[in-house]
Amino acid sequence: MGRLLLTLASVCLTALLLATGGVVWGYAEFTRPGPLQVSRVVVIPPGSGLDRIADTLASE
Numbered sequence: 217m218g219r220l221l222l223t224l225a226s227v228c229l230t231a232l233l234l235a236t237g238g239v240v241w242g243y244a245e246f247t248r249p250g251p252l253q254v255s256r257v258v259v260i261p262p263g264s265g266l267d268r269i270a271d272t273l274a275s276e
Contacts (some may be wrong), residue, residue: 223240258276 260272
C-alpha cells in the first residue's frame with residue numbers, strides 16, 4: 217500500500233511539474249514581441265467575418 221501511494225504521488229508530482237512548465241512556456245511564447253521592427257495598427261471593420269479579417273491582416 218505504501219509503495220502504491222509513493223508511486224501515485226510521484227506520478228502526480230511529475231504531472232504537476234509538466235503542467236507548470238507548459239504554462240510557463242506558453243506564457244513566454246505568447247507574450248513575447250512579434251517579428252515586426254515597428255508597431256503597426258490595422259483597423260478591422262466592425263462586422264468583418266473571419267475570412268475578411270484574415271485577408272486584411274495578410275494584406276497589411
